[in-house]
Amino acid sequence: MSEIDMAVSKTEIMQPYIWLQTPDGAIKQVEQEIAMFCPFICQKVIQKGTGCSKNCAICLPQRVTPTILSLILDYCRFHQVPGRSNKERKSYDEKFMRMDTKQLCELTSAADSLQLKPLVDLTSRTLARIIEGKSPEEIRCIFNLPDDLTEEEKLEPLKNTTADPRIRLLNRLYAKKRKELKERERLKNVEIEVENVDDRSVDDLLSFINGNDADPKEMKNSKNKKKNRRRKEQQTSSSLKEASELNNKEINGHNIRPQTDGANGVSEASQSNTEDSTFVPREFDDGDIDEEIDPALQEKLDREVEDFARILNSDWPERMQELLSLGQERKAMPFTSNGNSFLRRNA
Amino acid sequence: MDTDIISSLPNSLLCHILSFLPTIDAVGTSFLSCRWRHLWKDLQAFDFDTQRIGNNERFVSFVDTVLSQRRFSDIRKLRLICGAHLDSGNAVGRWVRAALGPCLQEMDLLLYGDVSSNYVDEIFTCASLVSLTLVANLVLNNISSVHLPLLKNLSLGPDVPVDLNLISACPALEYLYFIFDASFYPNIHLLSPSLKRLRLIEARERDFDDPIITEIQIDAPNLEYLRIYLEESCVRTLVISDFPNMMEASIDIAPKAEHVDWVPKLLQALSKTKKLALGGFTTQCLVKAPNLHFPEFRYLRQLRICFRSFNSGVLIKLLCCCPKLQVLKIDNNGVQYFGDQTPRTEPSSWTQPASVPNCVRSHLNILEFRRYPDSLEEREFLAYILQNALVLKTFIIYTNIGSFEKEKEHILNEISVLPRGSSICQVEEFTYGKWRL
Numbered sequence: 001m002s003e004i005d006m007a008v009s010k011t012e013i014m015q016p017y018i019w020l021q022t023p024d025g026a027i028k029q030v031e032q033e034i035a036m037f038c039p040f041i042c043q044k045v046i047q048k049g050t051g052c053s054k055n056c057a058i059c060l061p062q063r064v065t066p067t068i069l070s071l072i073l074d075y076c077r078f079h080q081v082p083g084r085s086n087k088e089r090k091s092y093d094e095k096f097m098r099m100d101t102k103q104l105c106e107l108t109s110a111a112d113s114l115q116l117k118p119l120v121d122l123t124s125r126t127l128a129r130i131i132e133g134k135s136p137e138e139i140r141c142i143f144n145l146p147d148d149l150t151e152e153e154k155l156e157p158l159k160n161t162t163a164d165p166r167i168r169l170l171n172r173l174y175a176k177k178r179k180e181l182k183e184r185e186r187l188k189n190v191e192i193e194v195e196n197v198d199d200r201s202v203d204d205l206l207s208f209i210n211g212n213d214a215d216p217k218e219m220k221n222s223k224n225k226k227k228n229r230r231r232k233e234q235q236t237s238s239s240l241k242e243a244s245e246l247n248n249k250e251i252n253g254h255n256i257r258p259q260t261d262g263a264n265g266v267s268e269a270s271q272s273n274t275e276d277s278t279f280v281p282r283e284f285d286d287g288d289i290d291e292e293i294d295p296a297l298q299e300k301l302d303r304e305v306e307d308f309a310r311i312l313n314s315d316w317p318e319r320m321q322e323l324l325s326l327g328q329e330r331k332a333m334p335f336t337s338n339g340n341s342f343l344r345r346n347a
Numbered sequence: 348m349d350t351d352i353i354s355s356l357p358n359s360l361l362c363h364i365l366s367f368l369p370t371i372d373a374v375g376t377s378f379l380s381c382r383w384r385h386l387w388k389d390l391q392a393f394d395f396d397t398q399r400i401g402n403n404e405r406f407v408s409f410v411d412t413v414l415s416q417r418r419f420s421d422i423r424k425l426r427l428i429c430g431a432h433l434d435s436g437n438a439v440g441r442w443v444r445a446a447l448g449p450c451l452q453e454m455d456l457l458l459y460g461d462v463s464s465n466y467v468d469e470i471f472t473c474a475s476l477v478s479l480t481l482v483a484n485l486v487l488n489n490i491s492s493v494h495l496p497l498l499k500n501l502s503l504g505p506d507v508p509v510d511l512n513l514i515s516a517c518p519a520l521e522y523l524y525f526i527f528d529a530s531f532y533p534n535i536h537l538l539s540p541s542l543k544r545l546r547l548i549e550a551r552e553r554d555f556d557d558p559i560i561t562e563i564q565i566d567a568p569n570l571e572y573l574r575i576y577l578e579e580s581c582v583r584t585l586v587i588s589d590f591p592n593m594m595e596a597s598i599d600i601a602p603k604a605e606h607v608d609w610v611p612k613l614l615q616a617l618s619k620t621k622k623l624a625l626g627g628f629t630t631q632c633l634v635k636a637p638n639l640h641f642p643e644f645r646y647l648r649q650l651r652i653c654f655r656s657f658n659s660g661v662l663i664k665l666l667c668c669c670p671k672l673q674v675l676k677i678d679n680n681g682v683q684y685f686g687d688q689t690p691r692t693e694p695s696s697w698t699q700p701a702s703v704p705n706c707v708r709s710h711l712n713i714l715e716f717r718r719y720p721d722s723l724e725e726r727e728f729l730a731y732i733l734q735n736a737l738v739l740k741t742f743i744i745y746t747n748i749g750s751f752e753k754e755k756e757h758i759l760n761e762i763s764v765l766p767r768g769s770s771i772c773q774v775e776e777f778t779y780g781k782w783r784l
Contacts, residue, residue, distance in 0.1 A: 101352075101353075102352050105352040105353045105355075105356065106352060108356060108360060108364075109352075109355065109356055109360070112356075112357075112360050120360075120363070124360070124363050124364045124366075124367055125367045127353070127364045128364050128365070128366075128367035128368045129367075131364070131368060131372060131376065132368055132369065132372050133372065136375065136376075136378040136379050139376070139379055140379055140380070143351060143352070143353045143354075144350060144351045144352075145351050145353070145354065145379050145380045145382075145383070146351065146380050147380065148380050148381050149378065149380060149381060149384065
């Protein structure tokens with residue numbers, strides 16, 4: 001920088017106020033140390049020399065409306081004070097984030113344009129928490145997203161590019177599963193219909209992410225065939241029965257965990273066992289089964305794919321808090337001293 | 348008509364939001380609308396957890412597919428929580444290697460079960476890592492070289508035997524969460540000028556005799572936060588630097604005879620702290636220490652002290668060394684007799700102090716007493732404090748969850764008639780064991 005430039009920036013630093021202009025033309029006078037917390041403003045002051053008076057106010061980006069600007073300045077006002085503890089800052093942030101989603105989105109956008117990274121992260125995390133664990137319907141409702149995927153697009157999976165035979169095998173199973181779940185939906189009564197919409201998109205997610213390879217080259221397994229035929233005969237009544245069971249379970253979806261927790265193992269194990277014995281696949285194309293999976297595992301997979309569908313809809317309690325929130329103040333974890341491994345999963 | 352504001356955000360910002368989601372939710376957003384259909388593929392941060400997906404085969408398939416369909420080959424963050432028995436197909440190795448690269452900033456691996464890994468050395472030499480969590484049973488591995496010049500946060504589970512000298516050599520290390528199995532570490536030497544937060548937690552996995560740690564050495568002059576938890580192992584010597592920047596310390600040490608020797612040393616090193624929490628066993632060490640000499644805790648604002656059996660003498664002595672103490676929380680973790688309606692009639696060892704501790708008279712704002720047992724010594728202590736705490740604002744008492752209503756009433760009645768030196772003191776009562784709102 002030339003000497004003149006340095007002299008100019010020195011005088012600017014000494015001045016206590018900065019002038020900002022929002023897109024609607026209004027000009028706002030802000031304390032310098034607060035405004036300079038935003039990299040965008042900081043840059044404009046130092047590099048371009050603007051903002052030092054009313055006449056050369058800094059033009060703020062389009063997305064920074066007056067309401068949003070005052071929110072951002074509140075945030076800067078709090079956080080630019082160096083002496084605050086982490087707890088204080090977190091507590092402030094939590095309260096600060098209490099606003100409707102519309103404003104939250106606007107704030108994210110504005111903070112991004114002002115390059116205020118801490119606020120961008122904060123708002124993004126908050127939006128992520130809003131999205132987490134919800135069904136597509138719910139998310140669309142919250143954010144007013146257009147439901148503009150065609151039915152075909154929703155069902156059309158993307159190709160899975162890996163050649164892993166296990167993946168292809170699972171693709172086939174999921175495709176089969178999808179068909180079965182659709183069948184079962186037809187048996188459900190109208191009241192549950194609303195929840196079924198979620199199921200369908202969840203199934204689509206399954207096939208979607210795994211592709212829907214209809215690989216004609218299958219190896220046939222006579223053992224499987226026999227068992228399959230036996231199953232076919234039991235279909236109708238058991239499908240109906242287990243369809244209604246599924247209904248009940250979905251309504252109480254929140255309480256069901258797919259992996260039997262050691263302590264709660266008993267009740268849940270019996271629940272899943274009954275389901276296992278009554279559940280049979282409805283349609284059966286013998287050619288689809290690959291011999292690599294033995295029947296017991298196959299049944300288990302079937303059950304778990306179903307659980308998977310439920311899981312995606314239910315709220316998950318947070319677990320492994322101790323380990324995952326390692327960055328926060330926590331007491332030592334309760335350890336189970338059984339076996340060699342540090343963490344004993346209860347599965 | 349409500350408009351869709353969120354879609355006006357640029358792709359990079361939407362993707363940034365998705366990066367805070369568990370990956371399964373992020374991929375799920377492809378069902379929202381056309382705009383969102385392919386957004387998840389721009390992700391460079393991944394969070395895979397088997398519990399959301401349940402079945403191992405399905406999990407492997409999901410991770411493989413997501414990783415293979417990503418647009419950018421660089422991964423910035425990978426979090427993986429899964430069972431090690433996935434590794435039969437070397438799946439975990441495959442994913443870790445996909446993530447390792449010049450852009451990887453954060454890796455969190457929580458693998459349960461035995462892991463025989465060949466990728467661990469590569470993790471410890473991934474120079475771009477800023478944050479690393481490794482919890483897995485890697486006992487069979489020998490981590491021979493560590494090159495992590497940018498590493499700020501490190502969390503290690505107990506079955507990751509790593510040379511502490513190498514860890515200390517990470518020049519930017521600010522946060523270390525070290526869960527150790529004492530049988531692997533006969534010595535713990537931590538030398539780190541950059542370290543700000545340290546958690547040293549002992550985890551006992553094996554039922555051998557209590558291991559002996561010959562020496563713990565902590566040389567971290569910039570430390571601001573310290574948590575030590577020694578469950579059962581016996582530490583012979585402690586060499587510890589002074590901590591002039593200490594803000595908060597929490598100490599839980601098993602009551603071994605050897606520990607009694609150096610606990611005062613530890614307190615001396617912590618004398619500048621603003622917050623201090625002493626576990627029940629730690630206090631026992633203090634009680635047993637002959638000629639206990641407390642340093643002056645000139646900046647201490649908050650003290651939480653847990654007693655196995657209440658000892659007013661030690662507490663008063665400590666209070667005399669904390670001239671500016673504002674918050675005192677006492678937790679009485681001794682044996683409680685449920686339903687025993689007669690108060691304990693052991694002779695009280697309460698002796699009236701010669702002069703009121705400075706903090707009690709001029710600074711104490713909040714007093715909390717958990718599991719108040721209503722025995723003579725505690726009552727006398729309490730009476731003394733209430734009478735002499737001239738600026739006390741709040742006194743919270745937590746009665747034991749097993750006490751009958753009558754007991755509680757009795758306690759409250761007794762307390763309410765105690766003379767109070769502070770006119771603004773409010774008494775609140777809660778039952779310990781229930782969440783306080």
